[in-house]
Amino acid sequence: MTENPAVDAADDLPEQMRIRREKRDRILAEGREPYPVAFPRTASLAQVRARYADLPTDTATGDRVAVAGRVIFMRNTGKLCFATLRDGDGTELQAMLSLDRVGAPALDSWKHLVDLGDHVGVTGEVITSRRGELSVLADEWVMTAKALRPLPVAHKPLSEEARVRQRYVDLIVRPQARDNVRTRATVVRSLRDSLHARGFVEVETPMLQLLHGGAAARPFVTHSNALDTQLYLRIAPELFLKRCVVGGIDRVFEINRNFRNEGMDSSHSPEFAMLETYQAYGDYDTVATLTRELVQAAAAALTGSTTVVHHDGSEVDLGGQWREVTLFGVLSEAVGDQVTVRTPMVRLVELADKHALPVDPKWGPGKLAEELFEHLVVPELRAPTFVRDYPEETSPLTRAHRTEPGLAEKWDLYVQGFELGTGYSELVDPVVQRQRLVAQARQAARGDDEAMPLDEDFLRAMEYGMPPSGGMGMGIDRLLMALTGLGIRETILFPLVRPE
RNA sequence: GGGCCGUUAGCUCAAUAGGCAGAGCUGAGGACUUUUAAUCCUUAGGUUCUGGGUUCGAGUCCCAGGCGGCCCA
Numbered sequence: 006m007t008e009n010p011a012v013d014a015a016d017d018l019p020e021q022m023r024i025r026r027e028k029r030d031r032i033l034a035e036g037r038e039p040y041p042v043a044f045p046r047t048a049s050l051a052q053v054r055a056r057y058a059d060l061p062t063d064t065a066t067g068d069r070v071a072v073a074g075r076v077i078f079m080r081n082t083g084k085l086c087f088a089t090l091r092d093g094d095g096t097e098l099q100a101m102l103s104l105d106r107v108g109a110p111a112l113d114s115w116k117h118l119v120d121l122g123d124h125v126g127v128t129g130e131v132i133t134s135r136r137g138e139l140s141v142l143a144d145e146w147v148m149t150a151k152a153l154r155p156l157p158v159a160h161k162p163l164s165e166e167a168r169v170r171q172r173y174v175d176l177i178v179r180p181q182a183r184d185n186v187r188t189r190a191t192v193v194r195s196l197r198d199s200l201h202a203r204g205f206v207e208v209e210t211p212m213l214q215l216l217h218g219g220a221a222a223r224p225f226v227t228h229s230n231a232l233d234t235q236l237y238l239r240i241a242p243e244l245f246l247k248r249c250v251v252g253g254i255d256r257v258f259e260i261n262r263n264f265r266n267e268g269m270d271s272s273h274s275p276e277f278a279m280l281e282t283y284q285a286y287g288d289y290d291t292v293a294t295l296t297r298e299l300v301q302a303a304a305a306a307l308t309g310s311t312t313v314v315h316h317d318g319s320e321v322d323l324g325g326q327w328r329e330v331t332l333f334g335v336l337s338e339a340v341g342d343q344v345t346v347r348t349p350m351v352r353l354v355e356l357a358d359k360h361a362l363p364v365d366p367k368w369g370p371g372k373l374a375e376e377l378f379e380h381l382v383v384p385e386l387r388a389p390t391f392v393r394d395y396p397e398e399t400s401p402l403t404r405a406h407r408t409e410p411g412l413a414e415k416w417d418l419y420v421q422g423f424e425l426g427t428g429y430s431e432l433v434d435p436v437v438q439r440q441r442l443v444a445q446a447r448q449a450a451r452g453d454d455e456a457m458p459l460d461e462d463f464l465r466a467m468e469y470g471m472p473p474s475g476g477m478g479m480g481i482d483r484l485l486m487a488l489t490g491l492g493i494r495e496t497i498l499f500p501l502v503r504p505e
Numbered sequence: 506g507g508g509c510c511g512u513u514a515g516c517u518c519a520a521u522a523g524g525c526a527g528a529g530c531u532g533a534g535g536a537c538u539u540u541u542a543a544u545c546c547u548u549a550g551g552u553u554c555u556g557g558g559u560u561c562g563a564g565u566c567c568c569a570g571g572c573g574g575c576c577c578a
Contacts, residue, residue, distance in 0.1 A: 019515060021515050021532050082543090087539075101540090136539060161530075502572095
């Protein structure tokens, strides 16, 4: 072999990357390490900031520390150099290197080897500068990790595509991106805390499934070599969580990923995190209360109150009781005429035409009423609103309404014009359940690829007896959007993107 | 799936009517011992997303495709 591909590739690098590689080589040539195994810090940047919070301008403490961080700002003058270091927690602290302290060789190598983005360790005295900036005045410095790629300019926003494709760069340069990661963690922890406090048990159910069910959605398909069989990535955990309730885990929840092989846009991601929970001897009212309390506690975990501040500065109050309406009630208001679950199809089609809503001939009256509701009412639902009592036709796994024939005990929760969660009084009669699922399977056989195949094992479980229960599902990404006003691609750290 | 817009230096963007591809920041060399998006001097850096076409000449016009965004379904 006469060619070395690595060397050829290096020759083709943009100038700035080539120069950074040369600096790395120079560090090695000088007998030092561009990537040392350790740097013995004596304090984090935050600890130094905390300990010397009130140090007056132009003060020398005599205290020596060893600190480390990424260089995010540099200013080199002839005999005095400044650099701002940043820690993983976002704390920044200035390092100063002066000729009389570090000597000419160390100052010179600092100026010629350190770039924006490098990780460095600095040992020296804690002081404040003449401008009052808390600083470490170095006695010595070392490279702790040489960055081979230049950072984007700090003062121009990175393009949205670059943010998503190279989230690690986004995290380095944009404080908001770092905050978003912690915000999500805070919310998810709050959900778990709230559920644990109420006696719910967290479980993990299969993501690889022989049959997909629990929702109407197109699944991702994969293959098991060991079983030589087709598998589906789950579209919902529902059928397994209900098996848990059958087995006696009376209060159960799961926070995990679902996968739906459908469109991607500003509010839909093919993989999305979801909280789903079931409560024996609950119903759609008890899980509505639970949902409100979970969301309000999550808001409080972020802000200390039920008022959240959105990305754009607007405030949204999620406190108090939430508005409750019925689906046909708000739909009647919107069309200016009484509409019920018994309103005939021809009348609904008239209304659809009047409001320029295209009608799919496969839809029944229940589905059409729901579409009218989504078209006419949903965009107006800004404040948190439970929309209750959906047509039985579109809710095959939901218990029939206890007093209103043709309706099911289901609610959808809407916030700021999008669906945040859904709750049910669960259907637990295995005979009715089988009828509904068989009807669904027939639809699947007719080519409706959103319909569910028949899950005999699930029906067998139900035949052992599931107590009356309430169930609820809430999108975690959607919850983050409601609490922060961010787009879905900001709430998900690494959203799916087309290959470069 | 359809329509529109975008794609140019490491990053963010310009480029008149088709006529030498530019700026700021970043980088390199130099000056400066208190900088905070410093200042000053010098300077490097390009497959203009890809592939075809028109033209004496294409970042610019035409065709096809990739990727992204917005709107619609």
